[in-house]
Amino acid sequence: MKTILAISAAALLSAAAAHAQKINAAGATFPAPIYQKWFGEYHGANPGVEINYQAVGSGAGIKQLTDGTVDFGASDMPMTAEQIKAMKVPPLHFPTVMGAVVLTYNVAGITQELKFSPDVIADIYLAKITKWSDPRLAKDNPGVKFPKDDIIVVRRTDGSGTTFVFTDYLSKVSPEWKMKVGANTSVSWPGQTLGGAQNPGVAGLIKQTPGSIGYVELIYAVQNKMPYAQVKNSSGNFVKASLESVTEAAAGAAKNMPADFRVSITDAPGKNAYPISTFTWLLIPSSIPDAGKAKAVKGFLQWMLTAGQKDCSGLTYAPLPSEIVAKEEKQIAQVK
């Protein structure tokens, strides 16, 4: 009886695993729309490979990769030296696309595109500006009639690469923010805030909460037809997040990319550079003992860097500059 049970259990398990090379990944929600499209498309072209991507947030993705419960991770924050040290197998960073964190809002009676200066954004999140009728908002937005409502600040509850990009930006433009709060995947927010889980959760909250403002990846604002703000960049121009403005922000990094690809492009120079831009990374273990899995992961990386890049603009992500693609193709060989 026991042997029959054992055999049938083993048969069930192997039958489930036999057909396709199954790979599990988890991490950032910021690039999730394009990742899920990629993994779906790649499976269509290569039915032998199933890559299951769960958008659990960058923090959770790094944690699961460290615990070894997923085959690879994804994050919008490059791993810190300490995080890398905690891993048994050192990870390789593969930039996949570039994207923008946008400020989106739900303000009664306002349909125009609002404009924000860096200090205003910082002070809203530092709880120094608490009303939509604040004169500093009016100064950047002549002709806009703001209501007297309180500003409801929305942020992420989970460990989030989007939060890192946003707070990394605030740390660069506001010394007070840098001192009091700093940049991380989760921070202790100064004022009263409303928390949402992951990019979709934050977008959902803002949609339902009049008077709110929050930060999400561009695609989540676009897909939901939510307005998003122009942000003043380091050259003093108000710039809207777009394929071009994000690409311009990455121009400097494209020329001087560090060997491990860990680079921040917030508050980048450039006349029309969008200041809250970022790369997002796949975190691939440098050694994958299962030969089948290693082959499948490398195959996907090669496809992602070439054919996959064509999907970017449809989902409002910016494709990688060709210099970086060439560098990454070399790095694929380092996955053993």
Place this chain on the structure above:
Amino acid sequence: MRLRWRKTVNKVMLAATGVCTLISISALFVILAYLLINGTKSLDWNFFTQLPKATGEAGGGMANAILGTLEIVGLASVMGIPIGFMAGVYLAEFEDKAFGAVVRYTADLLNGVPSIIVGILAWTLVVVGMRHFSAFAGSVALAVMLIPIVTRQTEQFLREVPMSLREGALALGASKWKMIATVVVPAGSKGVVTGMILGVARIAGETAPLLFTALNNQFWGGLNQPTASLPVMIYNRAISPYEDWHRQAWAAGLVLIAMVLIANIAARLVLARGISVPRG
């Protein structure tokens, strides 16, 4: 005077119980009606045959989540029901007083443990142990929840079997295990099976224990792989900002409740065909 007071109290209380009964019944019908109205809009053939689409893309289905729920709940039942049943038989028939009280109390405590905690347990034991998320880990979590429910239900219904039946069996020379297997359990079977079904229905809707055990999957998954399930799918879809996904969450809710109702009704029909005390 007193009589009138009593009559008034009687009327008031009768009305109050009536209203409360109505509220508790209507809750079910409101839920069903709401699910039907919102769920049917997005329910089409694709919902049952297609895999989910990427974030923000319209269309697609939840075939993998429907199969995943059947898989996870099925395996949980295979693991949890026999253990719970045997423990219930022990409590009802063999109980050693002090130990029985401990078992009973533990089962009740386990029944009250928040389901998310059970999820953490399965995560620690199975996910971290096996180094990956899997349907199996989800099943372990659900089985842990199922065991105390089945134990207590089995015990209760077996205790309701009249002592005279037991005495009769023993008087005719049956050994104790034969008495239990051929007289007590068949006599109590209706209640016992109903208890099992209610337990399974209860765990079928659990989300929290699956969030970080079975995780989710946009493909088919498998016992040894992260696997989609309807409750987790509903959770993910419902907190998203996409209209289309909200409709799909309603549809998934409708499918889930239909699966539970069908299981419930089918089991009742089977039982109604009458296993009762064997006569003759």
